[in-house]
Amino acid sequence: MKRVMGTSVSRKDGFAKVTGQATYTAEHPLPGLVHGYLVTSAIAKGRIKSISTQKAEQAPGVLAVVTHKNRPKVFTPANDFRNSKLNEARLPLSDDQIHYGGQIVAFVVAHTLEQARDAAHLITVEYDIQTPLLEAQQAIYEALPDVKFNKGNGATGTTEAAITVEATYTTAKELHAAMEPHAIIAHWQADSLTIYEGSQWVMLHQRTYAELFGIPSEKVRLVTPYIGGAFGSKCFPWSYSILCAAVAREIKRPLKLSVTRRQLTTNTGHRAATEQTLRLAAMQDGKLIAISHAVKTYTSPADRFIVDCTATTPVMYAAPNIRLQQKLGVLNVATPTYMRAPSENPGMWALESAMDELAWKLNIDPIDLRLDNETRAHQRSGLPFSAKHFAECLRVGAEKFGWRDRPKQPRSLIHNGQLLGWGMAAATFPAMRGNTTVKVRLLPDGTVHVLTAGNDMGTGAYTMVAITAAEALGVPVEKVKVELGDSLFPDGGLAGGSQMTASLAPAVLKACEEVLQKANCTTANDACAALKQSGRAAFEAIATSAPGEDAQKWAFQSWGAHFCEVAVDEAIGRIRVTRWVSVMDIGRVMNAKAAASQVRGSVIMGIGEALMEECQLDPNSGYPVVYDLATYHYPTHADTPRIDVTFVGQPDLTFNPLGVRGVGEVGITGVAAAVANAIYHATGKRFRNLPITPDKLMA
């Protein structure tokens, strides 16, 4: 049998996407569709004294103007991740209070988008303004006991240490900035609701709408065949989604809302800024004695979102004494949410920067320092790792990059008048999997039809599912027809936490095996022949995959290493990342092309975090001063070097029957630190506050 898994397969949805045939949320054509537009707050804290909607109501084409005074009724969902989940616990327009700049204060519906937008601009709001809390330093922090962790004698076990490094590292408020803006179409037919909306978790999304409207979940259909990027921002309904669905019911028409690029900055989540103090203490030979990691992050008054930056600290490096602390403040800032490796990425920025500082201080190669302190088990749970090829990532990466030959001293590599610097950092991300169900049908002509509600947010899930079925049944990938992203299909779990492939592929495999069992054949060819002979239309199987007891015995984790070169024109503060090597251990690689692409995307996103991404807020109104993709800077092609990606390791068969761990997020962890570490090697300057913009580089 020809192997498909692990080869490079071009994405099945590629042609549809580049020819415009892939239908994204805002593109679903519905007869009688009307349009909504949001009005958002221009202050960050206070209350609405008066809101004048008369002009808007009388404007041409307007069908509805909704404010807190006439908000549509919805039920309060359980919001517990099981029955339902909202991104903001505070329901939209629930009162006259303003908690952050850009909060929704009104919603206008009209026959056309232009009419709705025009009417929205006719609404005037008078506020009782209060002084907002916008600066992290001003927030009142509460300690989070769940995140606290002590091992040994915590931070006090440092007296015997020869060398310590202690520093504070910060990350900026970042936006997901997905190419596809958030949008929703809500269509009520009698008491049934169809929602077209990008969703990383189709069935939970469906159940949440059902709870919001007090109807059984069978009455809600969620359709999300294509998503143009989500990165964590499209997991649950946002406030705009709830409003759109609720108002659609009242006006009895299909209603579309496309959130503007400007309004995305405050109504669809962001990566919260963090402040992390790391203290590492080591013996002169490099053995860590103590790790202390203290974190401050914030949430909005409308929800409680925690960026658990210490999550990976007890995973990465072994030390007899560990102390982890996390504090949460409340600011008048829009609600943060998950963003690609939400906890692990900022956490690894601080940890991998501190490890580099320690390596310099000890005069030890940073690779050796990492190897000398490698973990065999998760120090929080005590569970051993099911598989770990971290050392191989470091070895292969170092070889490919030529790491060991580097001139050791900072400022010692000069090329064309620019300072070159080499940096490295480790990567890690937990492997997770959830319950999924898949239906597979084998047709007499050899077509394999796979259906599941799990979705493809641009990552390559269509292709991954097809590869799994093709391998299991011995048919060409082209013969596999995959349908995703519809709640009419069996529950496909969550496309988040890098777990879609690990969750879905085993279910696809099992369903395919059951199809062959039902056919009583060993190959799809024979099964097709049997269908033709018997006149039966199809062999069909529905199979479920779920994590087993193994999670109680093992810690599952992906690993990696990044190596990069930067060129710094110090006088004028100009920097380019000129070379990149990433080596990842992700268990089995399902699709070499898609997996490498995921790592490349992660590295690009991490370079953005390191050098340019920041959503600044106006200090008075709390409203972002970035408003589009020209003012929110993320890397362009010109900022992106060639990114060499290699995979090492073995299928992690303890984790799931295919040994696949997922690859969406591990690639971004450590990237920002690798860049900053390279800048240190280039310039001798240590940067601890992201992003490292030209003004900081030049200073």
Place this chain on the structure above:
Amino acid sequence: MKNFAYVRATSAEDAVRKLQTNANSQFIAGGTNLVDRLKVFLNTPVQLIDVSRLDLKFIESMPDWGVRIGALATNTAVADHPQIRQDYPLLSRAILSGASQQIRNVATIGGNLLQRTRCPYYYDTAFACNKRQPGSGCPAIQGINRMHAIFGASDRCIAVHPSDMCVALAALDAIVEVESSRGKRQIPFDDFHRLPENTPDRDTTLQAGELITAVILPPVSFAKTGVYLKLRDRTSYAFALVSVAAALEVRANRIHDVRLALGGVAHKPWRSAQAEAFLKGKLANPEIFQQAAEIALQGAKPLTHNGFKVEMAKRSIQRALTISAQGGGVA
């Protein structure tokens, strides 16, 4: 966006005539900036007069008198034009450092002159803005002003002009040709854009009813040494933190003539006349360039978040002059 009437002009005369039929009319050509502004209610014209079909796409060489560029020549056409690339590489590079290829393919030269600031406070009607609504205030002064002006700002407006091309045109002493019902006139480039003073709503000295028809590039014998250095937060598709257009004519290691203009620092392209005067007749060496940079930044008034621009501009000037003295090239 408010509804507006859309009409097409058949000639320059027709365009200016149509402009007079309604006080709230605007010309549209490439529309790459205007349409964005319409969508977010920064401009609410009653009538748009499409001038894009007028016969103003030419780029013509004028014997002994430089090059005349029609107002509707696209940014791409100018940047890629062999004579511009050869004789005015500074202009070509400045254009190519702005926007994206897609935008440059559509955006016109006349439109580039008239693009408006990207100050985030101007760009959102949720904020007050004296440029958008005279007298309403300037929240940028107490707000985030990292991108804002260090020269020529007023207590009404601290915005900067966003164009790269215009910085090169300022250095090249370009001339703007305009036409109205009152006839034609020529505006020296330095007089075309204005400082905000008490009327930041006005970016230029264009008078009511005037249409830009062409930009003239006078011959500059040493323009081939021209350098455009742009510093920004990412390598492409970002507005300048600071940019420098510089060209030197060096004879026997002595500076015979010089052009120096800065972008990203003022409400208009900022020509450094004093630094130019200082440089003339001096030796072309790092000490002189450093002194010129100090002179060029005299009088700079940084705000809360843009103090770095002063040093960044000084170093950029030195770098640009150094490269120009070596004969020019990519900076």
